[in-house]
Amino acid sequence: MTLGSGEDRWEAELRALREELKELRAEQREMAKAIGDLVTTFRTLATHLGIAAEPYNRKQATDSRELPGFG
Secondary structure, eight states: OOHHHHHHHHHHHHHHHHHHHHHHHHHHHHHHHHHHHHHHHHHHHHHHHTSSOSSOOOOOOSSSSOOTTOO
């Protein structure tokens, strides 16, 4: 085994790993978009069914004290 062939194998493996990573990132972007679409659909359904109202407005606290863990 010569030094050149070993380096060539490593370079080929690195190229393959980079390509796989590129494909995984593209799939991840597609999944994030699909999840965003699902969230929009569920919000629309919840609003339509009267389960939730849009837009959500947080009520002002009538009590001046702050509860721990709630912001």
